[in-house]
Amino acid sequence: MEKFTVLTGVAAPLPLINVDTDMIIPKQFLKTIKRTGLGKNLFDEMRYTADGAENPDFVLNKAAWRGATILVAGANFGCGSSREHAPWALLDFGIRCIIAPSFADIFFNNCFKNGILPIVLPQEEVDKLMDDAERGANATVTVDLENQIIRGPDGGTIAFEVDAFRKHCLLNGLDDIGLTLQKQEKIDGFEQTRAQQMPWLVASRPAA
Amino acid sequence: MGKPTTLFNKIWQSHLVATQDDGTCLIYIDRHMVHEVTSPQAFEGLRMAGRAVRHPEATLAVADHNVPTTDRKAGISNPESRLQIETLEANARDFGVPYLAMDDIRQGIVHIVGPEQGFTLPGATIVCGDSHTSTHGAFGALAFGIGTSEVEHVLATQTLVQKPAKDMLVRVDGQLRPGVTAKDIVLAIIGEIGTAGGTGYVIEFAGEAIRSLSMEGRMTVCNMTIEGGARAGLIAPDDVTFEYLKGRPLAPKGALWEAAVSWWRTLKTDEGAVFDRTVVLDASTIEPQVTWGTSPENVVPITGRVPDPAAEADPARRAAMQRSLEYMGLEAGTPMTEIPVDRVFIGSCTNGRIEDLRAAAAIAKGRKVAASVNAIVVPGSGLVKEQAEAEGLDEIFREAGFEWREPGCSMCLAMNDDKLAPGERCASTSNRNFEGRQGRGGRTHLVGPAMAAAAAITGKLTDVRAL
Numbered sequence: 001m002e003k004f005t006v007l008t009g010v011a012a013p014l015p016l017i018n019v020d021t022d023m024i025i026p027k028q029f030l031k032t033i034k035r036t037g038l039g040k041n042l043f044d045e046m047r048y049t050a051d052g053a054e055n056p057d058f059v060l061n062k063a064a065w066r067g068a069t070i071l072v073a074g075a076n077f078g079c080g081s082s083r084e085h086a087p088w089a090l091l092d093f094g095i096r097c098i099i100a101p102s103f104a105d106i107f108f109n110n111c112f113k114n115g116i117l118p119i120v121l122p123q124e125e126v127d128k129l130m131d132d133a134e135r136g137a138n139a140t141v142t143v144d145l146e147n148q149i150i151r152g153p154d155g156g157t158i159a160f161e162v163d164a165f166r167k168h169c170l171l172n173g174l175d176d177i178g179l180t181l182q183k184q185e186k187i188d189g190f191e192q193t194r195a196q197q198m199p200w201l202v203a204s205r206p207a208a
Numbered sequence: 209m210g211k212p213t214t215l216f217n218k219i220w221q222s223h224l225v226a227t228q229d230d231g232t233c234l235i236y237i238d239r240h241m242v243h244e245v246t247s248p249q250a251f252e253g254l255r256m257a258g259r260a261v262r263h264p265e266a267t268l269a270v271a272d273h274n275v276p277t278t279d280r281k282a283g284i285s286n287p288e289s290r291l292q293i294e295t296l297e298a299n300a301r302d303f304g305v306p307y308l309a310m311d312d313i314r315q316g317i318v319h320i321v322g323p324e325q326g327f328t329l330p331g332a333t334i335v336c337g338d339s340h341t342s343t344h345g346a347f348g349a350l351a352f353g354i355g356t357s358e359v360e361h362v363l364a365t366q367t368l369v370q371k372p373a374k375d376m377l378v379r380v381d382g383q384l385r386p387g388v389t390a391k392d393i394v395l396a397i398i399g400e401i402g403t404a405g406g407t408g409y410v411i412e413f414a415g416e417a418i419r420s421l422s423m424e425g426r427m428t429v430c431n432m433t434i435e436g437g438a439r440a441g442l443i444a445p446d447d448v449t450f451e452y453l454k455g456r457p458l459a460p461k462g463a464l465w466e467a468a469v470s471w472w473r474t475l476k477t478d479e480g481a482v483f484d485r486t487v488v489l490d491a492s493t494i495e496p497q498v499t500w501g502t503s504p505e506n507v508v509p510i511t512g513r514v515p516d517p518a519a520e521a522d523p524a525r526r527a528a529m530q531r532s533l534e535y536m537g538l539e540a541g542t543p544m545t546e547i548p549v550d551r552v553f554i555g556s557c558t559n560g561r562i563e564d565l566r567a568a569a570a571i572a573k574g575r576k577v578a579a580s581v582n583a584i585v586v587p588g589s590g591l592v593k594e595q596a597e598a599e600g601l602d603e604i605f606r607e608a609g610f611e612w613r614e615p616g617c618s619m620c621l622a623m624n625d626d627k628l629a630p631g632e633r634c635a636s637t638s639n640r641n642f643e644g645r646q647g648r649g650g651r652t653h654l655v656g657p658a659m660a661a662a663a664a665i666t667g668k669l670t671d672v673r674a675l
Contacts, residue, residue: 016531017524018403018503022642027623031274031288033248033295035356045644050630074524076404079437080642082339083246084355105407105439106339106353113357163371165232176357177257180365183226183234187367190225190236198222200460200468201238201332203266205306206314206325207457
């Protein structure tokens with residue numbers, strides 16, 4: 001996973017609530033067996049017309065935001081399915097940070113596993129950043145994870161909260177599995193206790 | 209006696225492997241289901257790191273999202289779908305994971321297969337790379353959907369890194385009126401709390417109306433917990449649960465069964481335990497529900513009308529309502545029962561179980577699908593299909609003009625050939641009415657199985673009680 005430290009870039013405004021995972025990456029693109037290459041189909045049904053042409057009204061098709069690395073969105077971003085293809089598509093497009101008043105739980109978790117920082121801010125702060133984002137390429141935003149600060153184009157700053165463990169993993173690009181495997185003895189111990197106390201939970205294979 | 213605690217907390221505490229200073233927990237996962245869409249990258253990750261699956265026997269693989277629901281002898285025509293299923297087969301073989309093949313009678317939607325096989329057990333932690341894993345909470349299991357990175361984590365370590373959720377109680381008091389089902393209960397709950405109302409919570413469902421539900425009905429309620437934002441729903445296990453599980457292939461047997469049941473009987477929220485939030489509904493006021501928009505919270509009783517965005521005070525919500533109505537091609541104020549449908553879909557992990565098919569067949573029996581409607585019935589698993597055929601339900605559906613299909617996820621998410629054309633309107637027993645969910649430009653109205661069958665007969669959204 002790529003580290004996340006300080007990100008400076010263009011923020012794209014997406015002022016919709018309940019942006020769901022089907023909007024972020026429709027199911028026809030879930031047939032892939034890879035993690036990469038989904039960026040071209042990010043927000044596919046909003047971004048392209050039925051015949052495959054770019055929809056000129058969609059924000060990421062406008063010159064100012066084609067290179068956006070930050071997304072500012074409405075409440076409950078990422079609701080719906082558990083598909084990690086949603087953060088993969090965002091990442092593949094180049095989005096490394098999403099700012100919204102709230103996120104759906106599974107999507108929120110999935111972002112951290114892919115080096116994407118989702119930031120929850122009060123609605124009025126999101127509204128301010130949404131205004132900044134509307135200014136496009138002339139107004140870059142800086143997200144500083146170490147100091148937990150967002151710097152707007154006019155120099156104002158907004159502090160944000162982030163879970164300490166997740167911050168640590170993002171800053172260092174750490175792989176969860178490697179960390180967990182260091183606790184192998186505890187897992188072994190748990191399994192021994194479980195086999196004694198709840199032996200019915202020890203699984204057996206289905207008949208062939 | 210310790211401090212009174214919730215069912216969620218009991219299961220959580222009994223699965224704690226380690227706790228970090230910041231409250232992050234490592235929890236043990238008892239059961240892991242795997243399907244073809246969200247697992248290939250996880251197995252690839254294991255391969256690249258040279259890691260094995262820690263407990264293949266606690267893992268169950270089955271293809272469901274991409275499988276065709278028409279004649280399977282012809283194979284899968286879409287090359288990407290075929291590759292995805294072949295990849296699952298190969299991964300299951302290479303890593304020693306049990307796999308139910310497409311021609312196995314036990315194949316079906318993961319969330320229907322798990323309970324049927326007794327893979328799902330009370331008090332267990334169960335995960336799957338699919339948000340509707342919440343279904344298994346109907347058994348008093350802590351079950352939730354995870355992303356592919358977490359799938360890889362569970363495969364490698366049989367654990368997950370998590371923070372504890374908050375506790376919400378949703379109590380549905382009293383009894384349902386005739387013609388009202390589990391689907392209506394859960395849609396009414398989502399209408400009440402909103403699609404993000406459960407975010408950060410595990411919801412325990414309780415109350416007389418929940419207790420009175422069959423296991424099938426309880427699964428329908430827990431299945432849609434995620435549409436209310438909560439990753440997991442829970443219903444305390446009782447005799448209904450044990451009766452359903454007894455004798456299932458993977459359920460404990462003999463003395464082990466007896467020991468398990470006596471433990472399972474302790475799996476309930478203690479008297480006096482405190483919830484972070486409590487919501488109470490009166491079952492007798494719930495009517496058959498139907499969605500009008502593109503979020504499951506956009507729901508009204510079938511006796512209601514398409515709401516008017518002008519009456520919504522919040523500008524963001526008003527804008528979302530306007531966008532929904534435009535997408536759905538609906539005018540504010542239209543009575544729901546005046547909305548014609550082109551397609552009907554009966555199936556999915558929400559409503560693809562035997563009881564659902566019986567409810568739909570009871571409406572279809574002796575009637576005909578309207579000439580303007582194409583209606584399909586997709587059983588949730590091979591075993592559901594077999595049972596339905598033994599009861600003659602397939603004949604009832606066919607005679608009425610419904611298509612009788614092979615099991616799978618089908619038109620719930622339209623990854624196979626079962627999808628809506630742009631502008632087509634569907635009464636669907638599935639769980640999501642998002643834009644494009646059932647096909648680009650497709651318009652979905654979520655309903656229960658009897659309501660879907662009624663819509664197929666009349667050619668429009670219909671109050672099943674009036675049929």
